[in-house]
Amino acid sequence: MFYHVKELQFNARVSGPDPRFASLLLEQFGGANGELAAAMRYFVQAFSARQPYPDKYDMLMDIATEEFSHLEIVGATITMLLNGVNGELKNAAERSDLMRLLKGTEQKEEMIHQAMVNPQFLVLSGGGPTLTDSQGTPWTAAYIEANCDLTVDLRSDIAAESRAKIVYEYLLQFTDDPHVQETLRFLMTREIAHFKMFQAALETIQPNFPPGVLQGDPRYTHTYFNLSNGASARGPWNEGQGTWGEGESWQYIDDPIKHVIETQGEVQQPIQGNQRSMDEVERMDREMSKHRSGEIKEATPTGSNQWSAYPQQTLASPRSAKPS
Amino acid sequence: MFYHVKELQFNARVSGPDPRFASLLLEQFGGANGELAAAMRYFVQAFSARQPYPDKYDMLMDIATEEFSHLEIVGATITMLLNGVNGELKNAAERSDLMRLLKGTEQKEEMIHQAMVNPQFLVLSGGGPTLTDSQGTPWTAAYIEANCDLTVDLRSDIAAESRAKIVYEYLLQFTDDPHVQETLRFLMTREIAHFKMFQAALETIQPNFPPGVLQGDPRYTHTYFNLSNGASARGPWNEGQGTWGEGESWQYIDDPIKHVIETQGEVQQPIQGNQRSMDEVERMDREMSKHRSGEIKEATPTGSNQWSAYPQQTLASPRSAKPS
C-alpha cells in the first residue's frame, strides 16, 4: 500500500514562471529517462523479487517509492513554472490580451508567449503538466525493462540511473532560477546515489557474469569481428586481456568475410582466447541452473499464496494463504 | 512524498498458479482502464488543483494513492498466478520438460503451456508482470486525461471509474479461484466508491454545466441533426425537454442537408428551443470568466512559489518561497 506525505521530499520552489523551461523539464516527467520511467521500472521489477529475494525487493520498492516522490517534485516544479497560464485561460471572455502576445510584441504576458513552445500547455492541458517528453510524445511502457533476473535488472537500473543523471546535467544548463537549480541538483544527485545502491546490490550476487544462468559458448566469447575497412582502432575491447580473466585474451578477426567462409559460418570455429571446454560449460550450466532455480523454487509456493502478512513484520512473505 | 506500506491494502491471495488468467488480468495492470491509468490520471490532474483548490487536491491525491495501492494488488496477484514460471526458466540447462509441454501433452507443466497465451511471460519478462494490456500493447500516456478544469476532469474521472468497474466485472467471470474473486470484487467495488466521490465533488462546483467557462451559442445548443435516413428513433435525446431547463426543448432537424443549405451553413440559423439571447450569453461569459479566473489568480502566486510547508499543517500551499 502507498501513503502520500504532503511534504515534498525536497523543498521545490521557483522564483517565478518560466513556461519555456517547464517545457524542457517535461523530459524528466514523462520522458524516456524521466522519473515515471524510473519509478515504474523498479516497481515492476520488484514483484518477481518479492518472494525469492525479499531483501532486494525491499530495496527496489524503497527506490521506486523515492522515484514516485521525485516525479511529484518534478510535476510540482513544472506546475509552478506554468503559474499564470491557467488563470489567464479561465479569463476566456477576454481574448485580446492573449492574442496580442502571439504577435510577439507584448512584454507583459511574454510568459504565455513562451508557453507556445509547447502548444499543448495552451490548448490541451490548460497550463498543467502533460505526461509526455519535451517533444510531446506520450510516455510509453516501451521504456520499461524488467526481465525477472536480478543480474540483468540491476544492470538495466545502473544504466537507467546514468541516463537520468545526464539529462539532469543537461537541464541544469537551461535555467538560472536558483531555486530550480537547487531542486535539479538534488534530483541529479539522487540518481548517483541510486546508481551506487544498485551497483552494491549487484555485487552481492555471485557470480553475476554472464548475466542469467547459461555460460557462453567458448568458441564465440572472445572473438572481435573487425567489420569495417580502413584504419582500425585497437584497445582493450579487442586486443589483449581486456576485462577477461587471467590467461584469456581477445581474438581479433581482421577479415571477417574470409573468416566466415572458412569456418563455414562459424560452425568450424575452434575455441580460442580461453581454455574453457564445452564440457566445462555444460557442467557450469547445470550447476547454475540447479542453484538459481533452487533458490527460487524454494521460496515460491506452488500451492496457495499470500503476498503480505498483517502486520508484515518479517521480510519474507507468508508461504501460503491464510483462510479468511 | 510517497511512503510504501508493506501490507497490501487488500489481502491478495491465490489458490495456485493460473498463467492464463494472469494474462487476462494484465488488462488492469497496464491496460487503458487499468490501475496505472487511474493512478496517473488523478495524480496528473492533482497538480493544477494544488494551489487554487486544495480540498480537491487532497481528494485527488488520496484516490491516486489508493489507485497506486491497487496497482500493487493487481501486480501481486499476477505475480502469484505466474509462480513457477520463473523457477522453471532458471532451470535453463533442462530444456526437455518445458519442451514437452509445448507439444501439449504433459499434465505436469500444463501451467507453462498456459503461459504461452502471453509469449512475453516466457521469453521477455521471465514470469513477471509486463506493463502492457492483455494483448501485449505497452501502456501509453495517451490514456491520460487532464485538462486543468475540474468541471471537465471530474467528469473524465467518473467515466474512467465506470470503465474500470466494467472491466473488473468482465474479469470476474474468468476465474473460479475464490481468493482471486474476492480480490477482484474488492477492486471493482472501490471503483464504485470513487465514482461517488468524484460525483459528489463535481456537485460542489456550481455551475458545472457547461463544463469550462464559456456558454454555448444558443442557436446551436438545442438542435439535433438527424444525419441518417430511414426510421429514426425519437427519445428525450432529440425531442421534448430532455434534460434541458424548464421551457426549453430539442429542435429536430429532420432533413439536415436541406437545412444546411437553407441556413447558408448554419450562419443564418435563428435561436430555437431556448430563450437565451446572444447578449445574455456574453454577459454570462464575462461573469464566469471573472469568477473562475479570479479564484485561480488569487490563489496562484505570480512571483516565487513553494509547493509545501515543513510541516504542511494546513491545506493551502505557502504562497511564496521561503529562503533556504
Place this chain on the structure above:
Amino acid sequence: MFYHVKELQFNARVSGPDPRFASLLLEQFGGANGELAAAMRYFVQAFSARQPYPDKYDMLMDIATEEFSHLEIVGATITMLLNGVNGELKNAAERSDLMRLLKGTEQKEEMIHQAMVNPQFLVLSGGGPTLTDSQGTPWTAAYIEANCDLTVDLRSDIAAESRAKIVYEYLLQFTDDPHVQETLRFLMTREIAHFKMFQAALETIQPNFPPGVLQGDPRYTHTYFNLSNGASARGPWNEGQGTWGEGESWQYIDDPIKHVIETQGEVQQPIQGNQRSMDEVERMDREMSKHRSGEIKEATPTGSNQWSAYPQQTLASPRSAKPS
C-alpha cells in the same frame, strides 16, 4: 453506408492564412479529444448497440456522423489557414525566398516562417493537415473507449464531450480571425448539445448505477481512505451522505495503515455506512444479470444474421439472414 454532402455542415471561412493557428488547431483534428476521436468513439460503440438497442444505435450513428462532419470542418479550416504554403513549395526551383524568411527577416513570407512551428507542414505534408495533435503525435486508437455497455459508454461520451468543449474554449483564445472564431464557437457549442443528448439517453436506462450489472460489495462501497498525512479536506465526497441514498453515509478511515492491519487487509471489514446485506447484493446481481442478458440475448440472433434490410424501414435489424 455513408454519403458525402459537398456543403460543409458549417460555413467554414478564414480571413487569411495563419499557419501558427493551423498548428494549434491540429489538436482538434488528430488530437486525443479531437473530432476523429469523437467520431470513432461513437462509431465503434454503435456496432454492439445495433441489434439490442436500435434507438441508441440511431443516436450514436447520428452523432458519429456529425463528428465526421466536424472533422471535415476542422480539416477545411486548417487547409485554408495554410493556403500559400503548398504553392510556394511547388515553386521548388526558387529557393531563395523561402530561405530568406528562415532568417526571420522578411515581412512578405512571414506566413511560411510561422509554419515553422510545425516542421511537418513544410517538409512532410507540404502544407496540408497531418493526422496528429498539435505536438505532432500521430492519432492513436488508444483514445477510443468502447466497452459494450451503454451505462459505461454513455458516461465515457459525456466526459469526452466535456474535454472537447474545453479544448475549443482554449483554442478560441488564440485567434482573432472572426470567421475562425465563428466556426470554433459552432463546434464548441455542438459538444454541449451532444453532452445533453448522451445525458438524456443515459437517464432512459434505469437503473444505471452502478454501471454494468454487478452491485458493489457493501463492505467497501462507502469507505473513504485518507491516504495522506497532515490537514485533510472534508466534504460531501468523504463525509455525510454525499450523493448516496437516504440513510447512507461515507465512512472515513482516518488512519488507513492501522485499519488495513486490523482488518487483515480488509477481509474482516464489516458493512458500514449502508444497510445492504450480502444476500441482497447477490439477489440484485442475479436479477440484473437476468434482465440485461435477457434484453441482449432476445435481440441477438444465435444463428444467421443480417445487418440491414433493403430498404431498412424499421429501426430493428433483420433477425436472420435472407438467402441471396
Place this chain on the structure above:
Amino acid sequence: MFYHVKELQFNARVSGPDPRFASLLLEQFGGANGELAAAMRYFVQAFSARQPYPDKYDMLMDIATEEFSHLEIVGATITMLLNGVNGELKNAAERSDLMRLLKGTEQKEEMIHQAMVNPQFLVLSGGGPTLTDSQGTPWTAAYIEANCDLTVDLRSDIAAESRAKIVYEYLLQFTDDPHVQETLRFLMTREIAHFKMFQAALETIQPNFPPGVLQGDPRYTHTYFNLSNGASARGPWNEGQGTWGEGESWQYIDDPIKHVIETQGEVQQPIQGNQRSMDEVERMDREMSKHRSGEIKEATPTGSNQWSAYPQQTLASPRSAKPS
C-alpha cells in the same frame, strides 16, 4: 458534411458466430491496411486538392466515403461473428458456464472459448470490435500518407489498394462461411476497382515522373550499386534500358567501394547512361516549378477563403469568403 444511410453498401451476413475469424478480421478494421486507414488516407489527402484540383478532390472524397462504408461493413461483420459474447457477459452472476469452457471441455460455449484468441473481446470490449489490428495493436495515424502532391499521393494510394487487396485474399482462406466469403470478395474487388481509378487519375497528370517538381541529377539517376558480394542477379532493373527512355540505360557499378573512393564520394561522377545536361535539368526544374506552383497559386486565394458554397453547384470552391 456526411450522411449515414442505414443500408450497408453490401449486404453483410453471417451464418453464425465465429469469434476466431472475427479476431483475424480486425486486421481490416483497425489494421495498417484496413478500411479506416484507407478512408483516412484519401480523406486527409483530399483537403489540399479541394481548391487547386477539384476533380481529383471529388474522386478522393467519393472513394474515402466508400471506404468509410466498407469500414462499417467490416465492423458489422465482426459484431455479428461475436454475437453471443456480450449476452453471456451480461449474465454476470452466472460465472460457472463461462469458466467451464476455459478448461476447454464444454461443447456448448465453445464460441467464447474461441473468443479467447483475442482476450480483449472478453475483458475490454465485451464482445464488440476493437479499433486494433489482429494482434491488438491500436490503429495509429502513422499508417497515413499524405504529401500534398498528387503524383505522390496517387502512387501511395495505388500501393495501399494493393496491400488491402492481398490482405482480403489471405483472409478469404480462413473462413468457410459463404456469407462472409461473399462479403470479403466484394470488399477485395472494390480495392481492385479503386486501384484502377487512382491509376487512371495519375495518368491524367502529365508529366508525372519523377514525382513532384524537381528532376533528378543526371549523374545519379541511372546508376545501380551492386552492394553485395557473390553471384549477382542481372535484369531490367540494373542492365539495359529497363523502363528508361530511348537511348538510356542502367550503369552497373560492380565494385561500389572502389567506385566511391575513386569518385571522391560520387562528387566526381560523370553523367552516364543518359544525355541530360545539368542545364537541361535546371531548365526543366524552372519550367515545372512555374507550371505547378502556377496551377496552385491561381486556384488558392491569398485573402479570405470559403470552403463550400450553399448550395455547392459547381466543382470549384468559392474563391473568397462571403460575409455572413
Place this chain on the structure above:
Amino acid sequence: MFYHVKELQFNARVSGPDPRFASLLLEQFGGANGELAAAMRYFVQAFSARQPYPDKYDMLMDIATEEFSHLEIVGATITMLLNGVNGELKNAAERSDLMRLLKGTEQKEEMIHQAMVNPQFLVLSGGGPTLTDSQGTPWTAAYIEANCDLTVDLRSDIAAESRAKIVYEYLLQFTDDPHVQETLRFLMTREIAHFKMFQAALETIQPNFPPGVLQGDPRYTHTYFNLSNGASARGPWNEGQGTWGEGESWQYIDDPIKHVIETQGEVQQPIQGNQRSMDEVERMDREMSKHRSGEIKEATPTGSNQWSAYPQQTLASPRSAKPS
C-alpha cells in the same frame, strides 16, 4: 552479413552548424518516409523472396543496403550540423553562456538558441541525432509494409520512393548551404533511381494485375459509386475505358443509395462494363493459384533448410541444411 565501409557513399559535407535545419532533416532520419523506413522495408521484404525469387532478393538487398548507407549520410549530416552543441553542454560548470542565449539576445551562440526548436537536442540527445521525425515522434515499424507478395511489395516500394523523393524536394528549399544541397540532391536522385528499379522489376512479373493471386468479382470491378452530391467530376477514373482493357468501361452509379437498395446490397448486381464470367474468374483463380504456389513450393524446402552456402557462389540458396 553486413560490412561497414568507412567512406560514406556520398561525400557529406556542411559549411557550418545549422541546428534548425538539422531538426528538419530528422524527417529523413527517423521519419515515416526516411532512410531507416526505406532500408527496413526492403530488408524485411527480402527474407521471403530469398528462396523462391533469388534475383529479386539480390535487388532488394542491394537497395536496402544502399538505404542503410543513406541513413548513415543523413545521420552524419545532422551530426555535423549540430557541431558545437555537445561541446558546449560538456562545459557544464559554465551555465551562463547557454542561459544568455535562451533570452534570445546573444549573437555568438545563436546556434544553440536555434537548437531549441528541437528541445531533445539539448536535454536528451546532447547534440546527437534522435531516431525520431522532425516533430520528435519516435520511429515505428508501423511504417513498414511487407506482405510476402512481390506484386504488392514492389508497388509499396514505388510509392515509398515517391514519398521519399518529395520530402527531399521539400527539404531542399530550407537550406542554402551548398554542401548540404549537394548531398540532398544526391539522395533525392537515388530515390528516383530506385523507383525505376522497382518499376522494372515489377514489369518482369506477368501478370501483375490484380496484385496477388485472386481475380476480382466482375460484378464489382468496373463500378464507380458517386458517393457525393452536387456537381460531379467525370474523367477516365469513372467514365469510358480508363486504363481497362479493350471493350471494358466504367459503370457510373449516379445515385448509389437507390442502387444499393435496388440491388439488395449489391447482391443482385449484374456484371457490367466487362465480359468476364464467374466461371472464367474461377478458372483464372485456379490457374494463378497453381502457378504462384507452384513457384514457391518448388523453391522452398519442406524439410531442413540452410540460408546460405559457404561460399555462396550462386543466387539460389542451398535447398537443405548440410550437417555441421
Place this chain on the structure above:
Amino acid sequence: MFYHVKELQFNARVSGPDPRFASLLLEQFGGANGELAAAMRYFVQAFSARQPYPDKYDMLMDIATEEFSHLEIVGATITMLLNGVNGELKNAAERSDLMRLLKGTEQKEEMIHQAMVNPQFLVLSGGGPTLTDSQGTPWTAAYIEANCDLTVDLRSDIAAESRAKIVYEYLLQFTDDPHVQETLRFLMTREIAHFKMFQAALETIQPNFPPGVLQGDPRYTHTYFNLSNGASARGPWNEGQGTWGEGESWQYIDDPIKHVIETQGEVQQPIQGNQRSMDEVERMDREMSKHRSGEIKEATPTGSNQWSAYPQQTLASPRSAKPS
C-alpha cells in the same frame, strides 16, 4: 557505407518448419531487446563519437554492423521456420485445406494451425517476418538510448547486452531443433562478448563515475531513504561502505517523513558519510567541464566539416570540408 555479404555470419539452419517458435523468436527481431534495437542503439550513438572519439566510433560501428548481421540471422531463421505458409496462401483458390486445420483436426497442416498463434503471419505478412515483438507490437525507437556521453552510452550498452542475453537464454528453452539451438547459442554468446567489449571500453575512460561531467551534491549522495515500513533489509546498498571509497559510508534515514520535515525538505541537510566539501565539488565540476568540453571542442570543427576522406586511411575524420 554498408556492404552486404551474402553469407550469413552464422550458418543458420532449421530442421523443419515451426511457426510457433517463429512467433516467439520475433522477440529478438522486432522486440525491445532484439537485434534491431541493438544495431540502431550503437549506430545512433556512433555519430556523435565520430569526431571526438574515433576509436570508440570504430568499435561502436563494428558492433552495430555485427548486430545488423545478427538481425539478418534471426530474420532468416524465422523465415525458414515459416516455410510452407506463404506457398499455401498462394494456393488461394484451394481454401479447404487451410480451413480444415483451423478446426484443429488435421495432422498434415498442423504447421499452419500453429502459425495461428501469430495471426499476422497468416493475414498480414503472408508467412514472412513482421517487424514486431512476440506480441505483435511494432518496433519503436522508444527502445533506443543515445545521450552523447560515452560514460552513459556504454553503460546503456552493457545493460542492453545483458537483456539480450537473457532473452536468448529464455528462448533456448522453447525449441528442440538442434540447428536452431546452435544458432541461438551463437547469438547469445555474442551478447556476452559485446558486454565485455563495452565494459573494457568504459574502463579506458577515467574517471567514469559519476557518469557525465558534474559531481553529486555531497549532502545527498550517501543517503538511503527507508521509504517503507516494517522489517527492513540491510546490506551494502544501505549500510557500511558499499562500493564507496575509503572512509565513506551510507547514511540510513530510518524515518524519512520525520527527516524531511526536520531538514525543511532536505535544504538543511548537512554533509554526511563523506568528506567532500561544496568547494571541492565545484572545483571538480570546473575541471571536468574544461577537460571534457576541451576534448570535444578540439576535435569538432566549428566551420566546414567533412565526414570521411576518400580513401579514409586514418581513424580521424577530416577536420574541414575539401572543395569539390
